[in-house]
Amino acid sequence: MSDAVLEVDNLVMEFRSRRGTGVGRVQAVRGVSFTIGKGEILGLVGETGSGKTTVGKCVVRLLNPSAGTVRFDGQDITRVPRRSLRQLRARIQMVFQDPYSSLDPRMTVAQIVAEPLRAHAADSSQQTRARAAKAIERVGLPSAVLQRLPHELSGGQRQRVGLARALVLEPQLLIADEPVSALDVSVRAGILNLLADLQRSMGFSCLFITHDLSVAEFLCDRVAVMYLGEIVEVGICDELFTNPCHPYTQSLLAAAPVPDPVRQRRRTGVRLAGEPASNVAPPPGCSLHPRCPLADERCTAEAPTFTVVSSLGHVARCHRVEEEHSPRKPWGQAATSV
Amino acid sequence: MSLAIVPDPEAMLKAAERSGRDWWRRLFHRPPAVIGLAGVAVVTIAAIFAPLLSPYSPVASSFQHILAPSFSPGHLLGTDELGRDVLSRLIYGAQPTLEVGLLATGLALVVGVPIGLVSGYYRGAGDMIVMRVADVVLAFPFLLLAIGFAAIFGPSLRNVVVALGIGSLPGFVRIARAEAMALREQDYVQAAIVTGVRDRVILFRHLLPNMAGPILVQATLTIPGAILGSALLAYLGLGEQPPTASWGTMLTAAQDHLFNDPWLAILPGLAIFITTLCFNLLGDGLRDLFDPALS
Amino acid sequence: MQDLLEVENLQVRLFDRTGPVLAVRGVSLSVGRGEVVALVGESGCGKSVTALSLLRLLPASAQISGSIRLDGQDLLALNSQQLRTIRGGEIAMVFQEPMTSLNPAFSVGNQIAEVLRLHRGLRGGGVRARALELLRMVGIGAADKRLRSFPHELSGGMRQRVMIAMALAGEPNLLILDEPTTALDVTTQAQILDIVRDLRTRTGTAILLITHDLGVVADLADRVVVMYAGAKVEEADVYELFETPRHPYAAGLLRALPGSAAARQEAGPPRLAEIPGIVPTLRAPLASCAFAPRCQSATDQCRTQPPLLAPCGPGGDHEVACFHPESAATVSA
Numbered sequence: 008m009s010d011a012v013l014e015v016d017n018l019v020m021e022f023r024s025r026r027g028t029g030v031g032r033v034q035a036v037r038g039v040s041f042t043i044g045k046g047e048i049l050g051l052v053g054e055t056g057s058g059k060t061t062v063g064k065c066v067v068r069l070l071n072p073s074a075g076t077v078r079f080d081g082q083d084i085t086r087v088p089r090r091s092l093r094q095l096r097a098r099i100q101m102v103f104q105d106p107y108s109s110l111d112p113r114m115t116v117a118q119i120v121a122e123p124l125r126a127h128a129a130d131s132s133q134q135t136r137a138r139a140a141k142a143i144e145r146v147g148l149p150s151a152v153l154q155r156l157p158h159e160l161s162g163g164q165r166q167r168v169g170l171a172r173a174l175v176l177e178p179q180l181l182i183a184d185e186p187v188s189a190l191d192v193s194v195r196a197g198i199l200n201l202l203a204d205l206q207r208s209m210g211f212s213c214l215f216i217t218h219d220l221s222v223a224e225f226l227c228d229r230v231a232v233m234y235l236g237e238i239v240e241v242g243i244c245d246e247l248f249t250n251p252c253h254p255y256t257q258s259l260l261a262a263a264p265v266p267d268p269v270r271q272r273r274r275t276g277v278r279l280a281g282e283p284a285s286n287v288a289p290p291p292g293c294s295l296h297p298r299c300p301l302a303d304e305r306c307t308a309e310a311p312t313f314t315v316v317s318s319l320g321h322v323a324r325c326h327r328v329e330e331e332h333s334p335r336k337p338w339g340q341a342a343t344s345v
Numbered sequence: 346m347s348l349a350i351v352p353d354p355e356a357m358l359k360a361a362e363r364s365g366r367d368w369w370r371r372l373f374h375r376p377p378a379v380i381g382l383a384g385v386a387v388v389t390i391a392a393i394f395a396p397l398l399s400p401y402s403p404v405a406s407s408f409q410h411i412l413a414p415s416f417s418p419g420h421l422l423g424t425d426e427l428g429r430d431v432l433s434r435l436i437y438g439a440q441p442t443l444e445v446g447l448l449a450t451g452l453a454l455v456v457g458v459p460i461g462l463v464s465g466y467y468r469g470a471g472d473m474i475v476m477r478v479a480d481v482v483l484a485f486p487f488l489l490l491a492i493g494f495a496a497i498f499g500p501s502l503r504n505v506v507v508a509l510g511i512g513s514l515p516g517f518v519r520i521a522r523a524e525a526m527a528l529r530e531q532d533y534v535q536a537a538i539v540t541g542v543r544d545r546v547i548l549f550r551h552l553l554p555n556m557a558g559p560i561l562v563q564a565t566l567t568i569p570g571a572i573l574g575s576a577l578l579a580y581l582g583l584g585e586q587p588p589t590a591s592w593g594t595m596l597t598a599a600q601d602h603l604f605n606d607p608w609l610a611i612l613p614g615l616a617i618f619i620t621t622l623c624f625n626l627l628g629d630g631l632r633d634l635f636d637p638a639l640s
Numbered sequence: 641m642q643d644l645l646e647v648e649n650l651q652v653r654l655f656d657r658t659g660p661v662l663a664v665r666g667v668s669l670s671v672g673r674g675e676v677v678a679l680v681g682e683s684g685c686g687k688s689v690t691a692l693s694l695l696r697l698l699p700a701s702a703q704i705s706g707s708i709r710l711d712g713q714d715l716l717a718l719n720s721q722q723l724r725t726i727r728g729g730e731i732a733m734v735f736q737e738p739m740t741s742l743n744p745a746f747s748v749g750n751q752i753a754e755v756l757r758l759h760r761g762l763r764g765g766g767v768r769a770r771a772l773e774l775l776r777m778v779g780i781g782a783a784d785k786r787l788r789s790f791p792h793e794l795s796g797g798m799r800q801r802v803m804i805a806m807a808l809a810g811e812p813n814l815l816i817l818d819e820p821t822t823a824l825d826v827t828t829q830a831q832i833l834d835i836v837r838d839l840r841t842r843t844g845t846a847i848l849l850i851t852h853d854l855g856v857v858a859d860l861a862d863r864v865v866v867m868y869a870g871a872k873v874e875e876a877d878v879y880e881l882f883e884t885p886r887h888p889y890a891a892g893l894l895r896a897l898p899g900s901a902a903a904r905q906e907a908g909p910p911r912l913a914e915i916p917g918i919v920p921t922l923r924a925p926l927a928s929c930a931f932a933p934r935c936q937s938a939t940d941q942c943r944t945q946p947p948l949l950a951p952c953g954p955g956g957d958h959e960v961a962c963f964h965p966e967s968a969a970t971v972s973a
Contacts, residue, residue, distance in 0.1 A: 264855030
């Protein structure tokens with residue numbers, strides 16, 4: 008896949024934490040691999056503790072990965088020193104979750120949106136102003152906003168400014184870290200529509216991090232589901248949401264309440280027991296096994312590998328799925344990894 | 346789309362947002378801070394307008410009128426052992442006091458803040474070294490340092506300023522470092538990093554303006570310490586020398602006359618006390634202002 | 641039969657640095673015994689203020705008028721001692737943020753025991769037994785170990801369960817849940833909703849559910865009250881509201897949800913229905929419809945007169961405050 012914009016291979020991110028007695032190691036991300044093609048929106052879905060935000064930060068090198076590789080546009084950027092990253096950064100941009108802390112409270116909107124231009128482009132100040140104004144217009148804000156300070160804007164408007172800032176350099180890849188989670192429902196719709204429109208017109212690739220499956224389904228081409236630092240299932244939207252194979256994906260879909268009382272009250276679905284395990288001591292074997300209704304002895308001892316479920320790239324990492332698709336392999340024999 | 350934003354009731358019940366415009370007004374709602382501000386203003390005016398305000402020259406001695414008590418004709422606060430008018434010396438005495446206070450604090454700020462800023466932003470081995478050095482300076486008695494300076498370079502105002510400045514450094518390093526560490530994690534700083542903004546731009550455009558508040562508070566709270574220190578050093582003869590009028594030297598001279606004219610010591614002592622107190626009150630008021638939890 | 645909670649023409653004026661804010665403008669609602677009523681709206685609509693005013697938890701500067709009757713008793717006329725008996729006793733409240741609602745210095749058991757002693761008059765061994773029972777009721781396993789735990793040792797979902805247990809300890813007739821699952825992960829949220837549903841069947845407590853999440857409403861509520869800018873704009877039985885919302889705001893909210901079918905019906909790229917503009921905050925009484933600036937069906941009448949609540953649809957328990965309510969045909973299910 009040489010035209011992939013982003014290739015992440017076996018990414019590991021470990022933190023050292025000082026908790027209670029002694030020093031512990033927390034593996035927030037435990038071997039994550041995925042690719043994003045040109046113009047594709049990949050959703051990264053998971054709950055708190057899944058490691059999805061950490062993956063996003065590793066991709067932009069806000070964090071330095073402990074192991075694994077990140078290739079952007081064919082170039083390995085995993086361990087490149089920060090100075091050489093600077094040029095590259097113009098092509099990968101990020102939008103943040105909290106509209107209240109993602110804009111410098113002491114800078115005007117014009118200054119905020121112009122900052123990337125000043126960092127990379129050698130434009131005259133007039134050109135910079137023009138490009139910033141165009142960026143603001145593109146996100147649907149009136150030009151009067153340019154002279155305002157962030158605290159004078161609403162949450163939705165701030166997120167639009169954040170988007171304008173991220174897109175002013177026309178990057179190849181946008182990392183969106185829960186950009187609508189902190190917004191009201193009616194405001195969310197506007198931002199999501201805007202993001203979809205801009206992606207269609209500008210053609211950038213996007214890694215869309217969220218905990219909300221319905222948002223992922225609306226916006227993304229493909230979705231990867233994460234649990235406890237690992238990807239457990241990946242597939243194109245059509246397939247993943249109509250035929251979720253991994254018990255965790257199924258439970259996520261079953262848990263999210265549907266805004267329709269008739270359907271919602273009739274639903275039964277996979278319910279996971281208990282709480283997500285801690286990252287400090289993930290369960291052996293399959294990390295979901297303490298909570299999974301389908302777990303058996305194999306799950307407690309052997310970590311599952313990816314099984315191909317369809318020819319369109321739908322894969323799931325689960326023993327039950329594997330057994331269903333290749334029943335000839337009894338436990339104990341080496342499974343074919345995918 | 347309307348741009349007029351009004352806070353909603355729910356948000357109101359939680360915490361109020363700080364608006365740049367009305368912090369001045371809020372400062373006036375706290376009586377201690379107002380007192381502090383008034384006191385600082387008085388001392389500053391005295392120092393700046395001393396020639397206009399004081400009735401006599403501070404060094405004009407008159408052997409006919411030595412040790413006159415307060416409320417003597419022509420001398421509201423009496424005269425000292427050399428016949429110099431006490432009120433004039435008090436007013437002029439504000440000058441070296443403020444000078445040292447501001448210069449020493451200014452020195453500590455200008456040197457300490459960049460060190461703390463860089464240290465807190467980059468962390469790592471350099472940060473650890475900086476912190477240990479700051480600990481050493483803090484543990485070092487500044488008096489020894491000042492005496493050492495005086496011994497080597499001779500007693501003067503300049504040396505006092507340097508000694509006190511060094512003594513006040515760790516405070517600024519610490520606060521700048523703490524702020525840098527906290528601000529670095531803010532999304533807008535992370536956004537700047539991701540955008541590829543150069544580090545020095547991040548430090549000066551994003552971090553420094555956003556930590557101005559706490560640094561101002563630190564400065565306002567460092568000045569009284571510097572003033573006390575300078576008075577102490579002047580009293581010990583390590584700072585400005587007589588006949589320069591300074592509250593510290595006034596104390597030195599007053600020692601010999603404690604029994605026949607205690608006011609010669611009480612008045613400069615009071616001046617030092619009130620000035621220090623007022624700076625502290627102002628600093629506390631400013632600190633409360635910048636603390637979002639108390640809004 | 642008298643309803644358990646009857647709120648009539650509630651008006652709440654709050655004060656911020658700039659002046660008065662009309663947070664609640666004449667809201668009337670009722671909750672019957674054992675009924676689950678959802679109070680729905682986005683931030684700034686006044687739903688939380690309404691709930692807090694029931695228990696008089698607003699700042700002292702707030703001005704409240706109207707009447708709030710619990711079992712016939714006027715809550716606004718009570719003195720602070722009488723209020724204290726009601727709070728945690730007949731009316732209990734669970735807040736959104738479990739971390740800040742629990743006292744970090746006391747164990748879970750201690751905090752539940754406090755409620756039991758205060759409101760149920762239990763003593764000694766009876767306290768512990770009942771506390772264990774409550775914890776088990778909210779699905780906390782290893783209950784006796786949990787009694788000794790401190791809030792920081794528990795996860796968000798656990799803490800919320802403890803909050804619910806504490807609320808139930810007083811055996812309230814009315815339970816107010818203020819955004820109980822907003823701060824939780826979706827799988828944890830599902831577990832909490834299961835617990836609430838189960839408890840409601842077992843204890844028959846009436847519930848006033850405050851939320852912006854229409855999925856939670858669809859799961860739990862019997863009746864829904866939609867608020868906008870401090871006023872009630874629509875009230876209906878839950879099935880009817882989701883199928884035929886009449887007020888343009890309510891209809892717009894439903895169409896804005898990615899999970900709704902409306903988004904996927906059009907040809908071409910899917911779009912969510914947007915409601916442009918923002919929720920206003922009112923400082924003076926309005927002589928118009930508060931939603932008019934954002935409404936596609938607004939006419940001059942909407943801009944010059946405030947619409948009153950009027951019944952619409954069959955059955956008579958569906959009310960809407962709008963001059964041009966959406967007809968059943970224009971809303972897609």
